[in-house]
Amino acid sequence: MRSFNYQRATDVSQATTLASQPEARILAGGTTQLDLMKCGVERPATLVDITHLQDLHDITLSDGELTLGTLVKMSQAADSKTVKTFAPALAESLSLAASAQLRNMASLGGNILQRTRCSYFRDPQAWSACNKRNPGSGCAALNGLNHNHAVLGTSDSCIALYPGDFAVALTAFDAVLNLQNSAGELRSVPVTDFFRLPSDRPDLEHQLAPGEMIVSLTVPRSATLARSHYLKVRDRSSYEFAAASAAVGLEMEEDNLTIKEVRVALGGVATKPWRAYQVEQALKGQRLEEKTLRKAAEKVTEGAIARQHNGHKIILAPRVIARALMTVGGLV
Template sequence: MRTFDYLRADTVAAAGAEAAQPETRLLAGGTTLLDLMKLNVERPARIVDITRIAGLDGIAVSANAIRIGALAKMSKVADHSDIKAAAPALSESLWRAASAQLRNMASIGGNLMQRTRCMYFRDPGAYPNCNKRTPGSGCAALNGVNRNHAVLGTSEACIAIYPGDFAVALVAFDAKVIVQGATERSIPVDEFFLLPGQTPHLETRLAPGEMIVGVEVPRSAALQRSHYLKVRDRTSYEFAAASAAVGIEMEPDGKTIREVRIAVGGIATKPWRLRAVEAALKGKTLDEATLRAAAASTVDGAKSSGHNAFKIDLAPKVVARALMTAGGIA
């Protein structure tokens, strides 16, 4: 690990000013940053501790929206009674994401900013060729062991998945990331994360000197009737082989789908919204055959790199199962 200077910021403005400096990283829970520093993937010269900034750990649930501060702990948000009632998928995506110890440390803002678990990215000593870590060096995963890599949103430069769960639920329900630099602005979560293209080292739309201060999720009937399903190699504390955040709003007849929201994780380079599947289900009868038929297009355009071909078969089944659970017909 590189030797670094440690600073502490008491305001968002001070943190932003420090973050604009070269080779500087912000520290909240540290559950991702410190790991990457130990691996020599992240090598900042300066660390700015933002945990003392007041007012960034609140949770507010109003009639129209849910607002969560960037420094709110994952465990606090997952256990919040109003969020459990108004947005089950948000709570589920958080408590399924990590161990209790990590959830007690990790912040919501840090969770969104976590970086890929691609083993080639995380081992610079053994694998110097990683475009996400060293632009232009190549992608070792393309011809390597790529079982846990993406089949959607990939490029010839990178096939690493986005590993998080919470962001998948946020994308499904049109949430916005609130960021602050010289001014405050909001970015739809679906636009906040970038596709790798030829610049996989650029992962979000955060500008130099900006930091996440919160997320805002509009309340809806679909969010209230939502579910987050995570399929993985073991039943706890593992990253998703495929996951789905879904929500359903029904017509008064109780049989016809009025509105549906779907996003998937574990299979793409960013949280992946399934708008075509949503459109195919609106106005349709809620039954297993209809859901499975629509879910088949989950992986339209998917590209296998070899070992990860199973995700193309798995993902539509995960989406259909999540929809059946949310719809009460599982």
Template sequence: MRDFSYLRAGNIEAARNAAALPGAMLLAGGTTLIDLAKCGVAEPATVIDISHIEGLNAIDVTADRAVIGALAKMSHVADNTEVKSLFPAVSEALWQAASAQLRNMATIGGNLMQRTRCPYFRDPQNFPACNKRAPASGCSAIGGVTRGHAVLGVSEACIATYPGDLAVALVAFDAEVDLGERKLKVEDFFLAPGATAEREHDIRPGEVIMTIEIPGSAAARRSTYVKVRDRQSYEFAAASAAVGLELESDGRTIRDIRVALGGVATKPWRVRAVEDALKGKALDEDTVRKASALAVEGAVDHGANHYKIALAPRVIARAILKLGETA
């Protein structure tokens, strides 16, 4: 790890000022930054420790909306009683992520800033070419071992998968991220690689994530997060789906449905085509499976990740059908 200076910010203004310094990076839980510094991917000149700032870890949940402070720990949000009852998909996405230790460290704001687990991205010594790390250097993953790589939202510059779980649930329920001076949809906060793979987030120097807001809804209350992976726990998604469902009073016609995919795309991936195909339809297995297939229209595989194109619709269907069974 390269040497760096350490600044402990006492308040948010100090953090913002310091974050604008060249080579400065914010440290909250450290589970991404310290890890990537050890890999030689992150080389901060200055680390600004914001973990001691008080008042940024509140979890405020009502039926209308959840407001979660950027420094709230993943574990605390996952175990929050109101989050569990009003936003179950959010709680499930959190407790199925990482390990108990990492969830005690990692913050909600830091979770949004989590970087890809693409093994080529994480190994600059052996793979100098990575458009995400070094613009225009090329992509080592294309033509490489691609089992974990994305099939949706890919470009010729980058096929790295967005690895997180929480943000998948957030985009399904139209959550917003508050950066202090501006607010934007979480869906827009994440950027697909396009020709600028190095830009993963719409965040500017000096900006600090303050809170995340999730609007309450009937679909959020009846929601789930289904995660399929190579091992049962402590593993990133091979494919995952955050789904919320609201039925008409007849108990079978779909009034509102939210669907987002994880583990298969370059960013948290809302699939409105599936939602549109199901709204107003009766909830039955055949309809659900047909609609779920729309999620991977236009998907592009790179060999070993081909299975994700078959898997993703099945994960969506499983999540929807599971919600349908819960009256």
């Protein structure tokens, strides 16, 4: 690990100013940043500690939205009665992620910004060809072991998977990330727009500018959020990333038989948290029936591209969506 300078920020303005320096990185829980430093992917000259900024630790609820500070711990949000009541899919996505020890350390902002677990990306000593780590070098995963790589949102430059759960739930329910830069300027970016597709520049993963940091996130309150669910399918029952996951929400018509509104986002299969708009459109106004749900869920794989070892994700993804919708709809 490269030697680095350590600086503790006293407020957001100082943190963003320090973070705008060349080769500086923000440090919160450290569960992603330190991990990347240990494997040699990240080699920052300076770490800016923001963990003592108290105004970034709050969970608040208003008539219109739920707001979570960027330094709220994963475990704090997962266990929050407010989050469980008004946004159950968010709480479930957090409780199913990582381990109890990591959830007690990791911040929500850091969790959103976590980077891929692609083994070719995370082992620079063994693999030089990684466009995400070394632009223009190629992608070793294209013809390598790609069992856990993406089938949606890929390009010829990168098929690395976005690994998180929480951002998938945020994507389903139109969450917004609130960002602040070193000039004190604030801007809000929808989560659906925050993450970039790899295209020919997979090293550019999101819309966060140098010297800018996430200070909070807001989720609009809605009937679909209140009646929501997060389903995660994985190779083992705990401490494992998703083979496929789905965050869903339902609002029914007064007859309680017809779908009025629906929200669907997919994880574990794409290069970014994946909003399934085509599935939502196909289900609005339809009766809540298993056959209808399964048929609509198949639309999520339109445009999916399987590589040698990950074709199972194209089969699994619609089944996970349908199962999640049946669960929240009371059909199972």
